[in-house]
Amino acid sequence: MINSAPARAGRPLRTPPPRTAVPRPRPDGSSRTPGWAVAVPPALLMLVFGLWGVTREGTLWGDEAVTYDMARRTVPEIWRTLGSVDAVHGLHYLLMHGVFTAWEPGLVPLRLPSVLGMSATAAGVALIGRHLAGPRAGLLAGLVLTTLPVVHRYAQEGRSYALVCALVTWGSWLLLRRRWVAYAGVMLLACLLHEFAVLTVVAHGVTVWQQRKEHRARGWVVAAGCVCAGLAPLALFSVTQSSQVEWIEQPETRDFIALVLLAALGWACSRNPAGALVRSLALPLLVLPTALLLLVSKVHPLFVDRYVLPYVVGLALLLGAALDHYWTRALAWSAVAGALVVLVSHGPFLRTPDSRKNDVGAVASAVAEVARPGDGLLFTPARRRSYALVHAAPYAHLHDVSLDRSRRASGTLFGTEASPAQVRTRMLSEPRIVAVQDLRGQPLDSEQVERTKRDVLRESFALAEERVVDQVRIGVYVRRAAG
Template sequence: MLGLGLWGIERQGTLWGDEAVTYEMAQRSLPEIWRTLATADAVHGLYYLLIHLVFASWEPGLAALRLPSVLGMCATAAGVALIGRRLAGPRAGLLAGLVLPLLPAVQRYAQEGRSYALVCALVTGGTLLLLRRQWTAYGAVMLTACLLHEFAVLAVLAHGVTVWGGRARRGWTVAALWVTVAIAPLALFSTTQSGQVEWIGVPGPAELGGFGALALVGWGCARSPGGARVRAVALPLLVLPSALLMAVSYVHPLFVDRYVLAYGIGLALLLGAVLDFHWSPVLALAAAGAALLTLVAFGPFLRSPESRKNDVTAVAAVAAELGRPGDGLLFTPMRRRVWTLAHPDAFRGLTDLSLAASPRASDTLHGTELPPAAIRTALLAWTGRVVVFQDLRGEPLDAVPGEEMKREVLRRYFTLCEERVVGQVRVGVYARTGCGS
């Protein structure tokens, strides 16, 4: 896991949007971070504090940003091996620990400056403590996981299914109640920032198909003699968090696969136990071949800039190429202003026509914008070019007055002179007085 995590860790110098937020937030002072969390991303506050401490002891950079995730996945792999050993024997544990790093999702999030790998490490540690019935430590570890990402509470529910009907149920119930009470204030406060997840849609065929395939594989493994040894622990982790979050998403969309990444723990345990039960020289060669094929098929792509949407480094390069000193600048929707956080110099010569206060000055992620009428006045008073950063055509449009005003003024009074598409970003150069000006 360490080798795969360090392989291409800088991803050719690229960052995607959420990582750019982490990168910039971690470089704010502690009072600035605290004030920003009052307006946005409270659910990621503990993680931003951790990366702030990393940057305080090591020069900020892509390796420093992502190394905690690499180490988190290393701890996850080690923990999976220990769980497999405890439940199904040494070889099953070793195989489960070797399977985990080969999962493409694990390789991806081991190299991202977000909290998901650390949550996996804590869920794995919590699972070990659950098996040992060390309830105080279990509660503390799972609470920390929930503070890093609230949806780790779904893993607590999966643990409840594991122990339900056994003598450990009482200890788990007390620990789970303690975790729930402790996380409740943050969960309630985060509902005031629910607008940040409005981009999430109802699970579509791809998400349903992916979950169905994983559930089918897990069920098949769990039904086999080998998988039966780890079934009580592994199957709930694999299935329950994703199933619950998908079900909720048909009322209020919240499902994103990385939010329930701990499913990889259950999948690795089941596959490791099945491989161990049927182990033979032929299976060993087949497993080695499958591992090599997985690395060849997914490894290089996962470490390429194209593997992440909204590459802010590429967006900054286009801004520097298309923008001229003195040009206007517009982001629609305004949340796309996060593209400036990691490479502000690329946008420095441009005038942000809708901006009232910058992200850092306003203690926000996206800055604050002028009222719709003032945005219209600023755009109509601008006689030069405007470089506009937008989502791709066909993406949902924000139905808020400010964004509607930007789109209306561009449509009625400006001419699109040039346009580039970078991943899922559309960069257009608009002019009022003719494209030759």
């Protein structure tokens, strides 16, 4: 019923003050642009970039060689190997075993899951941007992602990082949609592919906390608890294999400077209405996982930039929103020109063997050139035996002086080492040893057998020839005369 009573005298009607607009996510229904129209172009462009030069001139680097070897083993062999090493990558090895079962092993099937993973990441970033800041912001965010050199790099590596990036992206989408069961499942899968994806769950917690809505916080807390509970057995078991990360060095000053610059760029991009719409999700993803891993690494070195690769999702969302807000024809042409410069300057190089830390094929060729049939062969540290996992022929006529049991016989990744005393005796019985080593200045493994290798080479052998291939030293050592 309409109240027609007159207002009381002496009490004039009050006009309510104007409401201040508060940035909030734009619901999908507010845009006439369908989601597929925003997601498909970046996904297809990323697919093209991913397939461009995917074989990298027929080369593999050391970590990819490990994936290639593990994927060709049987499931019982993989399971047995994970009991001694690389449990953190077990799910990826099983996935790649399935790929190699369906498709003959090769470089394309090895890297295709990563190509598809980055394509899915580009699509997810575009949809998140559309949901939060509108269709143009979403499209620009997805396209920005496809131009980042680091994205091109890991889109063409036979490791888990691109797949983790895709799962974190779609987990972020499910977080925004408050689909907690699906969110928990996707984020748990991401963490099982690589444990440090749990840092992005922490970043999602910051996003939820900023929204200050109790029902959302409860849903996230339960989902995050399920993720941590599901990850706990693997995390606890992987601690027993912590010697695998002894090669990681303390973070350098440039790592902290890079984080500060990224954070400053992200904050600058968020200081506009469009950026404010994506800030609560994008900024924590951009900054928090990297910052946490750097801080932990001051106590126990664990920081490697690819371990926190999903930061590119936050970066692309913030850059896309900033481009959308300041969009002009001049800016559009400048953005296109900048993207072309990046692609031309970095794209071809990233598809060459020199773009990776090492090339197992080049190392094998160098060994074949300097070795003589019957020479002793020494891998130090032992994990450098990964260089012989794919290109085995150049090593076949050499005697591996530290090997006790082969990788297949021992159910390990690189085989088992003989005792320090046996290694010393074997080395001293060899007139010549070809040693495959890290570059000087790299962290030295602390195991007794590794110390024995270094001591015997220094005390009883003279370096006759040395070649450096990427980040690998191949030295020919000749035993000194007694006395």
